[in-house]
Amino acid sequence: MIKNFLYSQKVAPYVFVLPFVLIFIIFWVYPLLSSFGMSFQKVTLGQEASFIGADNYTKLMGDTIFFKAVRNSAVYMILTLLILIPFPMLFAVLINSKAMWGREFFKSSFFFPALTSVVVAGTIFRLMFGEMEGSLINSLLGMFGVEPVKFLKGQTTGFVALVALASWRWMGVNMLYFLSGLKNIPDDYYEAASIDGASAFQRFTRITIPLLKPTTIYVLTISIYAGLAMFIESMMLWNGNNSPKNIGLTIVGYLYRQGIEKNNLGYAAAVGIVLLIITMVINLTQLAISGMFKKEED
């Protein structure tokens, strides 16, 4: 009887998706709701929590360190978008052109950095951007007569190191996304355009860019997410969650500091909820502007 029930075509699909439902509820819905609840409480691990209304949020709005973290995350996100979308797109188009030697070799080497863990990559970059005269970047600058720079002590130079790390790790991956997008553009389009007398630049702006739009939207979406949620990169570059004058502090870094380091879980939960709102607002706006939702309807 039970066997017949479980084996029926009506019940089987639910059995198949059951693991997802369970994990979604236990590890996503429940934590999300409890995070929301925690943000209205004073919570310390192992102790009874107490309801304090919107106090955490009010306090957050007057917290200059929090705003510093938001600004850092936003600047980092914008810089990575400015570098990690146009350049990989251009490189993908160039590497895809018929007149290219060693395409497979270059594709692979550009991908190498993505294989490293953020711990290893962060350590390498911290040492490369070291303040000594002999450190890699400073020794290169020295060749041009530039005095050694204390990269990780300044706001701007610190971000140079941070963005360099991100560019190094993800350039090749984003290039691969664009290459797989290019594969879906039929060659005839370019041939027809050439016959009509379109220049290479015109073909790029009139055919390549518009037809790569779905790929661009995808890369944009994941880059916004990754940019706003960045934490470990900064933690590795500054060897901990404390950078001088918080120059490398990010939203998740602040969440970690308040929640884990200071055991101020309610306040940290409020930071998380703000991050969730920022991410969703930016991404949904971006998707709406680019017409993603409209497309699914027709």
Place this chain on the structure above:
Amino acid sequence: MNTGTLRKILLFAFFSVLCLLILVPFYAVTIASFKPGEDLIRYGLNLRFDLSAMSLDNFVFLFTGEHAYFTWFFNSLLLTVVQVVLTLLVSATVAYGFSAYEFRGKNLLFVCVLLIMMVPFEILLLPLYTLTFNMGLMNSYSAIILPGVAGAATIFFFRQYLRGIPKEMIAAGRVDGANEYAIYARLILPVMKPSFAAMAILNGMNSWNNFLWPFMVLSDENKYTLPIGLKTLLTPYGNNYDLLIVGSFFSILPILALFLGFQKYFIDGMTAGAVKG
């Protein structure tokens, strides 16, 4: 020389320079792992290739010295294998449920899959941390493995893949008298093999390099994974560069070897999420 050849040479030169820039950090780490850690403290990470200052001492220390490096290494290996096998099995089953049937609530559930891909995991860190603490799962591997078992990106990829499998196959299975689960296990799973390779490699790579959540859960040094172990070599009071650099270098090798052997699958896995126009 015609313009076509000139163009080829220019493009090749341009990408060679770019490639050199990208490979410089690997070169620097490679030569640093042959130099004493003291050199790194005094001169920083550099490009100087000086054979007289180089030796195999760090590698000898890595393989024979007193440290927990290989404990961490095998922990990572074990965790990666378990995580990949479980994630693949669970995600494939779920994806099959989504692609083979029409059922009430299907669309809503699929939106949940997409939602997971859009909500930053980081905001769940604290509630997951308290949940793990309350369930008494701190310092256990199950706390690391369980939340990721139904991988949203993996489900998404398998579902796309299964769309290409003809429905007639399932119908034929039913005609032959197989039940729903036997159809999945005997007919569908074997057909999915190629897609398993791509997802195994992508999940394996992520798992091997995973850091933040395991770092929060694990506190026992003997349970550390490789990235956590390497991170603990850096302390505010001084860094164990001798082991750190050679250990970092060595930690890249297995995944690099895997990449060189299975390039196609890495790339398939990576680009799987990108929507087609």
